[in-house]
Amino acid sequence: MAKVKISAAPSIRRLPSYLHIIRRLQGEGNTFISGTVIAQELNLEPIQVRKDLSITGIIGRPKKGYPIQALIEAIEHFLGWDSPHDAVLVGAGSLGTALLGYGEFRYHGLRIVAAFDKNPQKIGSDIHGVTVFDNVNMEERIRSLEVTTAILTVPSVHAQETAGILVRAGIRGIWNFTNVKLKVPERVVVQKEDLSSGYAMFCVMLHAKKLEEDGRHGAGQD
Amino acid sequence: MAKVKISAAPSIRRLPSYLHIIRRLQGEGNTFISGTVIAQELNLEPIQVRKDLSITGIIGRPKKGYPIQALIEAIEHFLGWDSPHDAVLVGAGSLGTALLGYGEFRYHGLRIVAAFDKNPQKIGSDIHGVTVFDNVNMEERIRSLEVTTAILTVPSVHAQETAGILVRAGIRGIWNFTNVKLKVPERVVVQKEDLSSGYAMFCVMLHAKKLEEDGRHGAGQD
């Protein structure tokens, strides 16, 4: 359910890092940037960068590279980051608070217009400029805000129940920071952000590197 | 630099979600679990679950499935989550604080033994049971702690500089939560956790879903 098939997902995931590099190089006064340079910065193959950028529709110039301003606009437009995007955040715990304070979001057009929590001490307060509301009236309040995207940072035990309320409130996209696989209707998109999968990779890489080093030392090879 | 080639990376990334489901089902009193059931819970293909689990070395039983306890142990062992793993956290801002309070880490064997920050108001304080030290003495302190893994949650502008200190302190693995591509020696492993790539996917999925729906309504198809 709620499975949107996206082709070129790995390319899409790399676009923000390109955007980051490109912005930095623009700040240094460049007006053109080549795929080769981006690739060097990110330790990727130039051909991969060119392929990835092509999905945004940008056209580069042989010998010169890509016009930086147009490239930034192309990536931002492709990602929908060139227009503001309102969202609510549900669960103003430590992770929710961290996301409320994450300045980077402004670059991505993301505006968190309200937060919800059930902790009476937080209700009515202001976290990084966002008001925290009681989650008892959440459904009605979200409806009146006419927001269709939610960031879910409640404790895992409340994730599914909260998602149900969000769906009833008209939410069509949930950025899910809990480790629960949400059950939602077909029309709702869920993007699950998973710290533990990254940590799993980290652990396996550390282990592999350790074996590699031990092997090197043990056998005295180079 | 610092590029560890890991085969079956997508499989490794899915293991933690399997572990989560399996633990839940064990809590419900099951002793065996089939790949089919795991697949259903996560909206995956059974064959994919079986393939993924096979990398841990677990052997299932036709008709019954996998013995739950052995399966949990196999996954945890494969990931190195069956033995404690010490780390320091650098940058006790909002994200750092959130990670210090992230209870899930205990399931993964991760123990954060010290935090570092440059804010005098935080130095000496205790965040979720972890002491915050002055980052001026960080190099020496990390050495004396004999920790080789670090979680990097400083502001992006300080990321590279901080990584340099960590490397000098003997750190061999950096779990990088900044949006900076770190330059580190070959021997150091970096796992970059990237919120914006997840958000990029989310935005594109929302857009694709919207087009899908609009098309449906516009043409009146099913």
Place this chain on the structure above:
DNA sequence: TAGATTGTTAATCGATTAACAATC
């Protein structure tokens, strides 16, 4: 101009999925 860099087309590589015999 010469050479760096593009975009395209084809080849390779790896991950997912399908098919199916083995089996408790």
Place this chain on the structure above:
DNA sequence: TAGATTGTTAATCGATTAACAATC
């Protein structure tokens, strides 16, 4: 026993990489 489920081998699919003509 019959049927569900496993592990293996092969086929498909998609992503990455290579090759190269076009070009500013």
